[in-house]
Amino acid sequence: MTAALDSGPAWQATGPDAVLTALAGAPVGQVRFAELPEGTAAVVKPASADDLQRLVSLAQRARGRVLVGPPRLGFVALDLSELDQIERPDEKTCLVQAGSGALLEAVEARAIQAGLTLGPLLPGYRAKRVGGWLAGPTRGERTIPPGRLETAAIALEAVLWDASLYRSKQTPRSATGPDLDHLLLGGEGRFGIVTRATLRLFPRALVEAAAARSVASLKEAIEACHEAAKAGLPPAEARWDRVRGTVEARFTGMGAAARARRFGGQEIGGRKVRAHLEVAGSWRAWHAASPLRPEAFELVALHADGAFGALELVDPAEAERASEHARAIGFAVVSPGRLRPDPAVGWTGAALPLYRELARLADPSGVFAR
Amino acid sequence: MRPAELESLRRDLERISGIRNVALSAPTRALYGRDLYPKAQVWQRRGEVRYAPDVVVWPGTVDEVQRIVRYARARHLPLTPFGAGSSVVAGAMPLRAGITVDLKRMGRLLSVDLASRRAVVQAGMVGQRLEDELMRSYATLGHFPSSIYCSTVGGWVAARSAGQLSSHYGKIEDMLLGLTAVTGTGDELRVGPERSPGPDLLQLLCGSEGTLAVITDATLSIHPLPTARAMRGFRMRSVAAGVEALRLVFRAGLRPQVLRLYDPLDSLSAGSERQGREERPPRLVAQALGRAASKSLGYALFSPALVNRALDLVPPRSLLVVSFEGDSRATCEEELHAAMDILREGGTDLGEGPARRWYLRRHSQSYKQSAVFAARAWVDTMEVAATWDRVLSVFEAVRRAVYREAMVLCHFSHAYLEGCSLYFTFIGPAPTVQKGEEDYDRAWRAGMQAAQEAGATLSHHHGVGATKARRLPDELGDAGMRLLRLVKRTFDPDGILNPGKLLA
Numbered sequence: 001m002t003a004a005l006d007s008g009p010a011w012q013a014t015g016p017d018a019v020l021t022a023l024a025g026a027p028v029g030q031v032r033f034a035e036l037p038e039g040t041a042a043v044v045k046p047a048s049a050d051d052l053q054r055l056v057s058l059a060q061r062a063r064g065r066v067l068v069g070p071p072r073l074g075f076v077a078l079d080l081s082e083l084d085q086i087e088r089p090d091e092k093t094c095l096v097q098a099g100s101g102a103l104l105e106a107v108e109a110r111a112i113q114a115g116l117t118l119g120p121l122l123p124g125y126r127a128k129r130v131g132g133w134l135a136g137p138t139r140g141e142r143t144i145p146p147g148r149l150e151t152a153a154i155a156l157e158a159v160l161w162d163a164s165l166y167r168s169k170q171t172p173r174s175a176t177g178p179d180l181d182h183l184l185l186g187g188e189g190r191f192g193i194v195t196r197a198t199l200r201l202f203p204r205a206l207v208e209a210a211a212a213r214s215v216a217s218l219k220e221a222i223e224a225c226h227e228a229a230k231a232g233l234p235p236a237e238a239r240w241d242r243v244r245g246t247v248e249a250r251f252t253g254m255g256a257a258a259r260a261r262r263f264g265g266q267e268i269g270g271r272k273v274r275a276h277l278e279v280a281g282s283w284r285a286w287h288a289a290s291p292l293r294p295e296a297f298e299l300v301a302l303h304a305d306g307a308f309g310a311l312e313l314v315d316p317a318e319a320e321r322a323s324e325h326a327r328a329i330g331f332a333v334v335s336p337g338r339l340r341p342d343p344a345v346g347w348t349g350a351a352l353p354l355y356r357e358l359a360r361l362a363d364p365s366g367v368f369a370r
Numbered sequence: 371m372r373p374a375e376l377e378s379l380r381r382d383l384e385r386i387s388g389i390r391n392v393a394l395s396a397p398t399r400a401l402y403g404r405d406l407y408p409k410a411q412v413w414q415r416r417g418e419v420r421y422a423p424d425v426v427v428w429p430g431t432v433d434e435v436q437r438i439v440r441y442a443r444a445r446h447l448p449l450t451p452f453g454a455g456s457s458v459v460a461g462a463m464p465l466r467a468g469i470t471v472d473l474k475r476m477g478r479l480l481s482v483d484l485a486s487r488r489a490v491v492q493a494g495m496v497g498q499r500l501e502d503e504l505m506r507s508y509a510t511l512g513h514f515p516s517s518i519y520c521s522t523v524g525g526w527v528a529a530r531s532a533g534q535l536s537s538h539y540g541k542i543e544d545m546l547l548g549l550t551a552v553t554g555t556g557d558e559l560r561v562g563p564e565r566s567p568g569p570d571l572l573q574l575l576c577g578s579e580g581t582l583a584v585i586t587d588a589t590l591s592i593h594p595l596p597t598a599r600a601m602r603g604f605r606m607r608s609v610a611a612g613v614e615a616l617r618l619v620f621r622a623g624l625r626p627q628v629l630r631l632y633d634p635l636d637s638l639s640a641g642s643e644r645q646g647r648e649e650r651p652p653r654l655v656a657q658a659l660g661r662a663a664s665k666s667l668g669y670a671l672f673s674p675a676l677v678n679r680a681l682d683l684v685p686p687r688s689l690l691v692v693s694f695e696g697d698s699r700a701t702c703e704e705e706l707h708a709a710m711d712i713l714r715e716g717g718t719d720l721g722e723g724p725a726r727r728w729y730l731r732r733h734s735q736s737y738k739q740s741a742v743f744a745a746r747a748w749v750d751t752m753e754v755a756a757t758w759d760r761v762l763s764v765f766e767a768v769r770r771a772v773y774r775e776a777m778v779l780c781h782f783s784h785a786y787l788e789g790c791s792l793y794f795t796f797i798g799p800a801p802t803v804q805k806g807e808e809d810y811d812r813a814w815r816a817g818m819q820a821a822q823e824a825g826a827t828l829s830h831h832h833g834v835g836a837t838k839a840r841r842l843p844d845e846l847g848d849a850g851m852r853l854l855r856l857v858k859r860t861f862d863p864d865g866i867l868n869p870g871k872l873l874a
Contacts, residue, residue, distance in 0.1 A: 092617070093757045093788050137567035144787075145625045148544050154788060166849035171755050171827035172786035173541055175530035175577055176834055176845050177872050180853050182573035191569075191853075200788060203621055230487065232593065252623070258704060282564060283486070304487040304591055305547065305565065332567045347566055349550075350557035355571065358860040362853070 045079045049157060049165060049195040052078070056193075057163035059367050066367060068131065068189045080131055083195055089114040094201045095154060095170070100131025100194045107199065116201035118142075118152065120237040120250075120300040123310050124278050131194045137332065138280060138308060139186040140199075143301045147234045150200070156181050157196035161363040170198050183362070191362045202252070209260035210250040215240065218294065221247040222286045224263070225299055225307065229283070233259045234302035241296045277313060277322050281331040282306040288329045292322045371424050371467070379447075383427045383469070386437045391428040391475065402426050402452060402470045406517075407460040407837065408750045409810065411743055412803060421463050423450060423470035430475045432550060432558060432586045439584065439866075440556035442469050448869050451580035453522030454496055458751065459835025461529060461579050465870035473524055476586060479503045488547060488563060489592045493524025493585045509592045512539030512627075515831075516733055524585045529833035530577040532791070534732055535627040536784045537620075538695075539593065541831060543576045548589035551575055553582065554862025563589040574857060579833050580868035582861035596695035600702035601628070602710060603724025604690040604717040609633050610762055611716030612688040616785050617758045618712045619692070624705055628693035628728070629785050633765070636779035636795070637689035674798055677777045678769070690717060691728045742797060748776075748810050749797045752817050754826035757789035764824040768794055771820035775813035784830060791830040792821075839874035 044066075046052040059066050059076065066076045083099035086107055090096065091114050098107050105126055108118050119142045125133055133152075134140040140152040155170040168181050183191040215221045221240035224247050228234055235249035251259045277292070279285075283306050289297075294311035301308040313322055323333050347355070371379070376394060383392045393399075403422035404410035413420050424447075429435045442449040448468030455462050464470050473494035480490040484507060491500055497518035504510055513533040515521060525531070527549065532541040539545065548562025549572060561571045575583060606612035612631040619629060692709055694702040710719065742749040756764045761782070769778050776798035784791035796813050800806020818841055822828060828838055828845045843851050858865070858873060 090759065092759050094621070095757065095788055139568075139570065145623060146538060148540050150544070160849055160853070162852075164849040164852070166853065167847055168850065169827055169845060170757060170825075172757060172789040173530075173532075173543075173755055173784070173791075173830060174827040174845075175532075175829040175831045176827060176838075176842060177854060178575065178578050178582065178857060179543070179573040180846070180850055180857070182570045183853065183857075184569075186568040186570060188568070202787070203623065230485075256623075258701065280565065280567065305563070330564070332565075347571065348560040350553060350555075350559040351561055351571060354553065354557075354559060354860060355569070358857065361856050361860055 042075075043077045043079050045082045047082045049083070049159060052159045052193060052195060053163045053165060056159055056161070056367055060161070060163065060365055063365065064367070066193075068135070068193055078193065080129065080193075080195070083131075084129075086110050089116050089201060091115065094203065095198050096201055097196065097198050098130045099196050100129060100134075102130045104128055104130060104133060111201050112204060114201075115204050117204040118199065119202045122278050122300055122308055123298065130197055130199070134185055134197055135188050135194055137186060137188075138301075139182075141301055141308075143234055143236070143303055144202075146232045147229060147303050149301060149303050151181075151185055152199045153181065153185060153197045154200050155198040156184055156194055158184050158192035158194045160192040161365065161367050165195075166192060183358075189368050190359045191368075193368070209256040210248060211260040211263045212244075212246040212248045213264045214245055215247050216245070218242070218290050218297070219287070221297070222283070222289065225249070225302060226283045226286070228263055229302045229304055229307070231262075232304075233262060235259070235263065236300070238299040238302065238307075239296065240298075243295070277311040277326065277333070278309070279311065279326050279331040279333050280306070280308045281326075281329075285326075285330040289326075289331075291329075292325055294322075376424060379425055379469075382441060383425060383438065386441065387427050387429050387434050391430070393426045394424070398426055399423055402455075402472070403464060405455040405457040405460060405462040406520075407458055407463065407835075408743075408748060409807065410460065410463065412748065412800075412806065415743060416803065421465055422467065423464040424467050426452075426470045426472055428472050428475045432476075432552065435471065435473075435476075435552045435584055435586055436556045436558060438469065438471060439552050439554065442866050443554065443556060443864055446864065447866065449584075449866050450868050451524070451528070451584045453494060453525030453528075454517075454520045456517040456521040456525065457529065457833065457835055459829075459832050459837045461833050461835035461868075461871055462525075463836065465836060468866075471584060473522065473584070473586070477522070480587065482507045482509060482592070484509060484592075484594075487592050488589055490548075490587060490589050491523045492587045493522060493527070495523050497521050497523070497526070504592060505595060508595045510595050511545065511590055512593050513542060513545060513590075514732070518733060523588055523590075527576050527585050527588050528579050530831060532784050532831035534630075534783070535695075537629045537786075538625045538627040541784070542590075543573060545590045546572055546576055546588060547591055548572070549575060549585055550587045551583035551585045554864060554867045558586075559583070577833070578861075579835065579871050581858060581872050582867065584867070594697060596627075597697055598699040598702050599693060599695045600699065600706040601691070601693035601722055601725035601729070602706060602713075603720040603722070603728075604692070604713045605720055606631065606688040606690050606713075606717035608686045608716075609688050609765065612690050613758070613761050613782060613790075615690065615713050615716045616782060616790055618715075619709050620785055620787050622708065622712060624694075624709050626692050626705070626709060627695045628691055628725070629783070630691045630728070631782040632689045633780045633782075634686050634688055635777070636781050637687065674776045675774045678773050689720075689724055691725045693725050693729075743800075746800050746806075747797060748800050748806050749795065750810065750814065751832075752794045752796065752814070752821070753791055753830045753832055754794075754821045754828065755784070755789060755791040755830040756824070756826040760825040761790060761792065764792055764821055764826040767820040767824040768792075768817050771816040772796055772813045775809045775816070792826065793830075834872050836870050836874070839870070839872055842872065842874070 068078050080101035083101035085099045087097040141149045144150045155168045158166045225238045236252045238249045240247040249263045296312040299307040299309040399422040400419045448466040450464040450470045452472045476492040477494040482489045515533045526542045550560045694705045696702050776796035779795040
């Protein structure tokens with residue numbers, strides 16, 4: 001715990017500008033939920049899972065509430081950036097353990113040193129932390145050969161509402177009942193706060209190949225990506241550029257050259273761009289994406305049913321309009337704006353009421369902010 | 371249950387599903403009182419009926435399932451969903467009697483969408499029938515468990531099944547895009563196939579073993595039917611060399627449909643072949659092991675420890691089978707040659723023979739259990755999984771733990787970038803039923819404990835059922851068990867669904 005709360009004058013401040021970060025090194029016991037004055041926002045930086053357990057325990061006793069994310073009045077916001085330890089990646093199992101506060105860029109840097117990589121990420125996630133990536137709407141999913149989706153987390157550690165520590169087993173797959181990790185993945189902290197994860201890495205492009213195909217329109221570019229995914233040969237990432245009039249596909253792993261040849265076009269280099277609208281959607285949604293008027297797109301996690309993608313818009317001010325339109329045609333908008341896991345798509349019948357009931361039971365005293 | 375109550379139960383269920391779709395006869399109840407749990411087969415041979423439902427009902431629609439569940443809930447009757455009864459962990463046995471709901475009347479392929487590569491299948495459809503029907507559309511699910519003739523889609527999803535080609539197509543949870551299910555309150559819920567942001571409810575229901583909801587249909591990803599295949603067998607220098615080869619093949623980015631390694635004893639059982647000729651192990655060992663597969667199994671197994679020791683006389687060579695399937699012979703060959711470059715480092719190329727032989731016999735092993743039981747022996751399998759750094763320690767630990775009680779065979783399959791599954795087969799003597807059961811229980815406990823302590827998961831694809839439920843807390847920990855109970859309470863507040871499974 002490097003920053004904690006006290007009942008000093010700072011408590012009287014209001015608004016997120018008055019975030020309480022004084023008292024470096026103060027013990028968790030000084031966080032006085034019961035004394036948190038109305039209109040106060042506070043930030044706490046736990047330095048370990050143990051710290052967080054004690055904090056949640058305190059919150060529970062004092063009917064306090066914590067949240068992961070930007071400070072809000074009346075809550076204790078958790079800044080997990082101190083939980084940023086990254087173990088040495090294991091070259092044999094292609095796994096790395098990282099704290100939820102570790103930056104994905106830092107994890108990637110460590111992975112690269114071991115000849116491994118996290119794989120393609122949406123641009124907006126490259127600067128995010130492990131916890132936010134996994135608990136966020138995309139659940140840390142990526143494409144694995146031959147075109148399946150898989151979360152990057154093979155095992156999780158999390159603090160639950162009752163301050164207990166949940167740890168799942170590190171195993172490639174199992175059949176030991178429901179996969180409870182999936183309450184935390186994409187759960188946005190409703191069912192517990194992820195403190196540590198074991199992440200799957202990929203061997204870093206032993207063989208990498210890229211191909212660019214000329215296309216006349218966005219429609220044709222999407223068609224090319226869809227066809228590759230349908231054929232079970234999805235590229236690791238794909239990028240369309242209106243100005244160049246090309247769709248570029250990057251393939252990694254054994255057989256990458258052959259897959260690139262099947263995609264067609266010439267071998268090329270790539271470039272990264274800033275994205276203004278990040279979405280997840282079915283191919284049906286992608287085929288209807290023209291009215292969003294993107295200048296370029298970048299797709300990752302291509303699979304038979306769809307892909308995650310970043311749309312580069314000509315005018316950043318267009319983002320809000322494009323975002324609304326994207327929702328209307330069936331995209332889940334990852335960024336800008338937070339996705340709520342109360343889905344308009346995918347769940348019908350008793351699914352949503354059951355999920356809400358589950359969330360209520362998982363946190364009966366409402367420690368974790370919704 | 372008293373006769374008058376049974377009669378009332380029959381009448382009520384007949385009103386829901388029709389007079390022809392409800393049964394209370396003793397033979398039917400006895401039949402539905404067991405699955406492929408090995409001890410249940412021993413009990414059956416003795417004419418012993420330890421468990422039986424009060425009634426069996428065959429619903430034909432989701433609405434009927436809902437009404438049956440609501441009926442059971444109102445009367446606090448246990449309800450056991452039943453597919454084809456292939457569980458080897460007593461997952462489909464009605465431990466507390468009540469109503470068994472057989473879903474096989476809901477056994478149709480509802481739709482095939484080749485453009486989106488999806489199929490919607492009712493839960494009661496038997497696996498091979500599904501493949502046969504998909505084949506008419508030149509498609510495949512790519513899911514080929516050895517129980518494919520006696521297991522259903524609902525059972526696969528409920529138990530997180532894996533097929534023999536899972537290294538390429540994935541396990542059933544990787545193929546699952548959506549499902550419909552009826553919860554313990556009788557409510558219907560649908561998840562997918564469109565992917566929603568946030569928690570993945572599919573992954574909560576998948577593997578729930580009928581304890582959270584009765585699955586009524588599933589949307590699964592399908593693939594074009596492969597038209598070409600390239601395959602090979604290798605004799606690996608040792609189990610360790612073979613395991614390392616599996617890892618390196620995956621590390622290289624290759625995803626063969628078949629990639630299986632057999633330990634020396636299982637290699638003999640699987641059989642290897644070089645250009646049509648059988649490879650023969652040393653004669654004495656071959657005789658002993660030959661008997662192990664014959665009617666005199668009980669004699670051959672008079673001392674499992676001795677047989678296991680005989681294994682040390684077998685050259686420590688392990689058979690490895692690899693196969694690539696696809697739409698072009700050239701592509702399959704290209705990938706196979708890339709794999710062969712890796713495999714040659716640790717073994718010797720045996721040509722296509724062993725792989726061809728494996729394809730021919732791939733579904734035959736599951737149906738040999740009866741012969742083993744008839745030969746005054748017992749047999750069971752234990753499938754676990756571990757990351758590559760732990761695979762060999764799990765292998766050795768389990769062999770050591772079960773050394774005295776049973777002959778131990780193992781193959782390594784269902785590989786991933788991070789690790790693979792270890793599939794153990796235990797064969798032990800049962801000079802008397804009681805002795806057989808005692809040894810069986812001891813071997814099972816010792817094997818399971820050794821595997822978990824060495825870092826393996828409790829189950830890779832058979833599920834937990836009733837037999838592994840007591841070990842589940844070691845797998846999930848206290849917090850995990852609390853979460854699981856909470857999920858159970860949400861989906862099945864009265865605890866009527868498949869009691870005694872998962873949560874002992």
